[in-house]
Amino acid sequence: MTVSRYRVCLALLLALSLPGCAATRSNTQTEVPAMHSISEFRDQRFAEVADPWEGFNRSMYRFNFYFDKYLFLPVVNGYEFVTPTFLQERISGFFNNLGEVRNLTNSLFQLKGTESVTTLGRFVTNSTLGLGGLFDPASSFGLERHDEDFGKTLGYWGADSGPYLVLPIFGPSSLRDAGGLAVDNGIRYGIYTAIDPFGNSDDSFAISSGITTLEAIDMRHQQSFRYYESGYPFEYYMVRFFYHEKREIESGKPLPAE
């Protein structure tokens, strides 16, 4: 299921990014140096992140903006319009609960004992008492959610984030986190194939694509981020910096107390 999604993405990506390449610069007037330039800069650079593929990343950032604008957000808005809020929350709860499997595998990979037990407790509680994740009684019992993924696991064991990378549709990432995303999806696909929940149905493909689509819609529905919404001309750098630092901080090993 995931493979076909990527293929569609790739096709769209090519279609949408080609016009950008065709645009040429028609710069006929000669440039005059600016009053202030980087040559007078005598300070440490700040809010900077290794980004050797910035040109590509900015194209991808733009692609995501258009993808959101013409496809993703209209679909999400339609979903929000027709679905009662109560149902939206249950759907989010369901997918968030499935995400606990990823949280659990990765907190185990990081040998985080207490956290693994908490996450397992959450998954079991919400799957049973919470009716398959539709409700979240675990949080009211004080079991807090710990978001983990394979990118964080790699970071925890000392892997460097690598260059910044803006992924189509998924958005801000890094070389390491993009790899982590692939691993998490691989594990998920493995579990899914092993359990094969719709194996008895003739329409198993239709059902699983339907669920995948709903999951993608729910994922975007839960994210409030909108490309270029801040109206700040350096938004790309702010997003890059905060994404990178947040990941660095949250994937790092806690330092021993002094």
Add this chain to the structure above:
Amino acid sequence: MTHLRLLFLACLLLLPVPSLAADGGYGYPIPGSYEATILGTPASLMPKFTAKLRTRQLVLDVIPDRQRPPIFFYDEGVRCTFAYQEQKAPLVFLIAGAGASDRAPKLLTMMKAFYQAGFHVITLPSPSLANFIISASRSSVPGDLTEDAADLYRVMETAWNEVKDDIEVSSFHLCGYSLGASQAAFVAKLDEERRVFNFHKVLMINPPVSLYGSISRIEEMLKQIPGGPKKQGVFFNKMFSKFSEFYRYGNFVAINDDFLYAMYAERLYSREETAGLIGLTFRINLAGMIFASDVMTNSGYVVPKNRVLSSTDSLFDYFLVSTHLSFFDYINEYFYPYFQKRRPGLTKEALIESESLRSIEGYLKSSAKFGVMTNENDFILTKAELDYLRQLFGERTKIYPRGGHLGNLEYQENLDYMVAFFK
């Protein structure tokens, strides 16, 4: 996490005993002006908004035929958020503070509070925001209260034309915070001539009396950092590593409210450092304004004149250069020369003088529609300016004992006051 919150509350209860006793039971908890400004209102002390919001975003083409450089390809018009009631109701226009968009968190909280109380609302971005400079400012040189007010007025008219067939409005009101508050005063004055809205009431929240004076005080805060503002990169990096170290020593789940309050309770940053962070945030905002204005006017200030930036060109050097320019650089090297060219004989002092509430005080004093709401410890005002506001608006002045600059804006009691003002 509950014990962290308790710890935090304990710290608050132990520290500001004298100030709590003297303020007639005002419950906003953060005593320091800088801390309040940075932390705002704890989520648990904000009102809950239960009413279903009917909103839509307006993207307005205010200046037809506006040429937008390729680097601003995503900008298709000035953006406002419109929240509408199904029945006849008064409409409030809300103007955002410096550098803030129509969807700035503070503005959205205000929108929800007004909406819940039965108003239609239209939120407007600040004229100092790039989106406004690109799509709504005729000169694309922000900072002049009179011209910015005229641009805002045009945006309001366009927005109103767009929605007037869909809603019924009983009267119009106007409200703005920080820079937006001063602009609201000038917009109201313009409305006395133009008479499109006939604003019934106008509320100014945490306004500067003099733009130049207030921003000078913010710049002053950055001067206290080691090496001064030219070394803000060093300062930024140092503050940031303090932040991440603190996170890694503590046992936190994520960077969230609890973490931020723990940071505050532990006094991670000194008073000077907190002030420096406010100054730096201001500079980062200002950089966006300077860059957008420079690109739009092709002035060759930070971007070489005649350079056409494409949508994939790196802007990072421009970011570094622009953040190292002060408000005074902007005034002396860009803003004043621009106005001097258009109005020969204009002195800098006269220009600065005009960017102040004092320049329209006769009007403000004569009109009963104004109200002002601010804080005793708002650092953008001097003691004399606070007294000036009291004297100018008399009993229509509401001054809270604390909250810093806008820190208590989302506090329940403050929101109640705002809504009650227009009722």
